[in-house]
Amino acid sequence: MAWYIVRRLLQMIPVFLGATLLIYGMVFLVPGDPIQALAGSKPLTPAVADQLRARYNLDKPFLVQYLLYLKGILTLDFGTSFSGRPVSEELARAFPVTLKLAIMAVAIESVFGIFFGVFAGLRKGKLFDSTLLVVSLIIIAVPIFVVGFLAQFFLGVKWGIAPVTVGGDASFGRLLVPAIVLGSLSFAYVLRLTRNSVAENKDADYVRTATAKGLSRRRVVTVHILRNSLIPVVTFVGADLGALMGGAIVTEGIFNINGVGGALYQAVTRGEPPTVVSFVTVLVVIFLLANLLVDLLYAALDPRIRYV
Amino acid sequence: MSEPDSTPAPRRGRQERFVAPPDEVKILATDKLDESGQPTSIWNDAWQNLRRNPLFIVAALLILFVIIVVAFPGLLSSQDPRYCNGDFSMQHAGSGHPFGFDKQGCDIYSRAVFGARASVFAGVGATALFVLIGGTVGALAGFYGGLLDSIVSRITEIVFAIPLMLAAIVLMQLLDSRTVWTVIVILAAFTWPQAARIARGAVIESKNSEYVLASEALGVSRFRTLVRHVLPNSIGPLIVVTTIWLGVFIVTEATLSYLGVGLPPTEVSWGGDIARGQRELRSGSPILFYPATALAITVLSFIMLGDAVRDALDPKARKR
Numbered sequence: 001m002a003w004y005i006v007r008r009l010l011q012m013i014p015v016f017l018g019a020t021l022l023i024y025g026m027v028f029l030v031p032g033d034p035i036q037a038l039a040g041s042k043p044l045t046p047a048v049a050d051q052l053r054a055r056y057n058l059d060k061p062f063l064v065q066y067l068l069y070l071k072g073i074l075t076l077d078f079g080t081s082f083s084g085r086p087v088s089e090e091l092a093r094a095f096p097v098t099l100k101l102a103i104m105a106v107a108i109e110s111v112f113g114i115f116f117g118v119f120a121g122l123r124k125g126k127l128f129d130s131t132l133l134v135v136s137l138i139i140i141a142v143p144i145f146v147v148g149f150l151a152q153f154f155l156g157v158k159w160g161i162a163p164v165t166v167g168g169d170a171s172f173g174r175l176l177v178p179a180i181v182l183g184s185l186s187f188a189y190v191l192r193l194t195r196n197s198v199a200e201n202k203d204a205d206y207v208r209t210a211t212a213k214g215l216s217r218r219r220v221v222t223v224h225i226l227r228n229s230l231i232p233v234v235t236f237v238g239a240d241l242g243a244l245m246g247g248a249i250v251t252e253g254i255f256n257i258n259g260v261g262g263a264l265y266q267a268v269t270r271g272e273p274p275t276v277v278s279f280v281t282v283l284v285v286i287f288l289l290a291n292l293l294v295d296l297l298y299a300a301l302d303p304r305i306r307y308v
Numbered sequence: 309m310s311e312p313d314s315t316p317a318p319r320r321g322r323q324e325r326f327v328a329p330p331d332e333v334k335i336l337a338t339d340k341l342d343e344s345g346q347p348t349s350i351w352n353d354a355w356q357n358l359r360r361n362p363l364f365i366v367a368a369l370l371i372l373f374v375i376i377v378v379a380f381p382g383l384l385s386s387q388d389p390r391y392c393n394g395d396f397s398m399q400h401a402g403s404g405h406p407f408g409f410d411k412q413g414c415d416i417y418s419r420a421v422f423g424a425r426a427s428v429f430a431g432v433g434a435t436a437l438f439v440l441i442g443g444t445v446g447a448l449a450g451f452y453g454g455l456l457d458s459i460v461s462r463i464t465e466i467v468f469a470i471p472l473m474l475a476a477i478v479l480m481q482l483l484d485s486r487t488v489w490t491v492i493v494i495l496a497a498f499t500w501p502q503a504a505r506i507a508r509g510a511v512i513e514s515k516n517s518e519y520v521l522a523s524e525a526l527g528v529s530r531f532r533t534l535v536r537h538v539l540p541n542s543i544g545p546l547i548v549v550t551t552i553w554l555g556v557f558i559v560t561e562a563t564l565s566y567l568g569v570g571l572p573p574t575e576v577s578w579g580g581d582i583a584r585g586q587r588e589l590r591s592g593s594p595i596l597f598y599p600a601t602a603l604a605i606t607v608l609s610f611i612m613l614g615d616a617v618r619d620a621l622d623p624k625a626r627k628r
Contacts, residue, residue, distance in 0.1 A: 014462060014466075015462070015465045015466050015469055016469075018462070018463075018465075018466035019466050019469045019470050022466065022470065023470065023475075023478070026475070026478050026479055026482065027478060133615075137608055137611055137612060137615075138604070138608065140555070140607070140608075140611055141555065141604040141605070141607040141608035141611060142600070142604045143559045143562055143563060143566075143582075143600070143603060143604075143607075144563070145563060145566050145582070145586075146582060146596070146600045146603075146604075149586050149589065149596070153589055153590070157590070239468075242469075242471070243471055245471075246470075246471025246473065246474045247471055247472075247473050247474075249473055249474070249477070249567070250473075250563060250566075250567070253567075264474065265477065265567075268477055268478050268481050269481060276478065280470065280474065283471065283474070284469045284470065287468075287469050287471075288469060
């Protein structure tokens with residue numbers, strides 16, 4: 001088990017390097033001079049420009065810049081953004097908010113998705129199942145920005161039962177509606193995955209055996225059917241945590257949440273390589289760690305899975 | 309198959325036999341093999357199943373409608389979607405303008421009709437590239453294995469780790485001139501590993517089958533075996549994800565246009581119109597509803613098609 005974790009962590013290194021190099025290369029190719037953008041409309045003497053360029057390592061070749069950046073990350077020094085503040089400060093401010101939002105969204109989508117998915121799967125082909133399938137299709141088909149905007153307009157503006165925007169106060173109550181919006185699409189996927197998985201397993205021989213030996217229906221469903229049906233669902237939910245954090249840009253924009261999405265979007269439009277790459281790097285690490293966690297969870301769900 | 313009706317009346321009172329005569333046993337009907345027809349392939353079988361699936365019929369009709377709208381928008385609207393007259397700003401529906409006008413005085417109905425082009429074109433183009441690159445790379449990696457497989461797997465992991473929206477926003481921001489083509493290339497560039505993974509898995513599953521062994525025993529070349537035997541038998545899962553991704557691509561294009569980093573504002577697109585309509589919602593005007601509904605119906609039809617095809621290609625799911 002320990003060996004397995006060590007090996008998985010080692011396997012993450014090339015993925016981590018590749019992903020950061022890719023993003024760094026993309027941001028590096030931004031046309032225009034970031035130093036000029038930093039100075040704004042003020043005229044810049046060549047000497048000052050050169051000095052700024054040297055401070056941000058912009059005078060060195062691309063690969064050297066990347067390696068210097070990598071060295072910084074490994075010593076947990078994420079550099080300074082063009083506004084002069086350390087990037088790590090921005091990371092520390094934005095990530096807890098988005099992490100909270102994404103975890104809430106994942107919790108909502110898993111609880112409701114699995115709950116409804118089990119009932120739909122057990123009643124495959126019945127009215128309840130068909131209704132839920134249609135609902136899930138509609139959720140998938142309507143873009144998240146429409147869902148978010150309608151939720152904000154009706155719940156926030158028109159009926160006033162939820163705060164319109166989140167702003168600086170990212171408390172549980174204020175993040176609830178945005179989290180529901182963010183998790184809605186994945187809710188539909190979790191529902192469908194669980195439903196298909198349960199429908200496939202509910203007629204399995206081991207289920208008949210469990211029923212035949214006199215177990216209660218509840219125990220058969222929760223212990224025998226559900227546990228065996230959860231592996232594809234857990235895989236999806238684990239990968240979804242990382243995806244939601246990166247994909248929260250739209251939701252954060254609509255509800256004015258000061259999270260990763262907003263900070264990242266601004267950094268991208270301003271063309272700030274250190275900030276963009278640092279945010280993406282942390283997102284990639286979270287994604288990889290979440291996937292490792294999922295793989296470790298497999299063993300808890302299915303004791304036949306052994307780590308070697 | 310109908311059961312024979314001409315069952316003789318059971319003879320009562322006489323028990324000289326305990327086994328009914330062959331012509332009395334109804335089960336005989338199912339034992340008979342109809343050898344006259346052509347053997348059906350999995351595709352034929354799937355088609356027979358699809359034809360009877362109401363989900364498929366609804367999806368196919370909707371897609372047909374979308375195709376007509378994309379190919380001949382003039383059939384549904386004679387208005388020029390780019391003709392905007394400030395005098396008509398926010399005017400309500402009138403004759404010839406069933407949905408009214410937006411802030412700039414453009415006809416909402418004709419913009420909803422003509423907007424289909426950009427969305428569907430971006431979706432279909434990205435999907436085509438997605439399948440072509442991902443399917444080819446995945447199939448080769450799965451079939452030949454070795455170094456190629458290792459490289460493809462590493463690339464897949466790297467691209468998986470980068471969120472699609474994020475990469476798309478960063479790259480779109482880089483480009484000075486954005487067209488439908490740039491959207492297509494960027495969407496495909498960051499998603500093809502998804503197709504590659506599916507194709508790889510399907511090819512690995514069928515490459516150890518007896519018919520592959522037979523093909524090789526007969527001296528058929530490796531590549532020909534892949535193309536003639538392995539691919540046709542492993543393309544099912546790829547077709548299913550393709551229809552689903554088509555919907556995802558259309559939504560992603562709309563999201564990018566909504567964020568202002570997709571198609572240029574001069575292009576008539578649903579995403580851009582939704583972004584504009586959103587501003588008017590605050591003042592109580594529901595014009596956002598029209599492009600959003602058009603988008604949702606289009607995406608819905610492709611996802612429903614994917615659902616129906618998956619059920620048809622998966623005999624296990626069909627079993628009740």
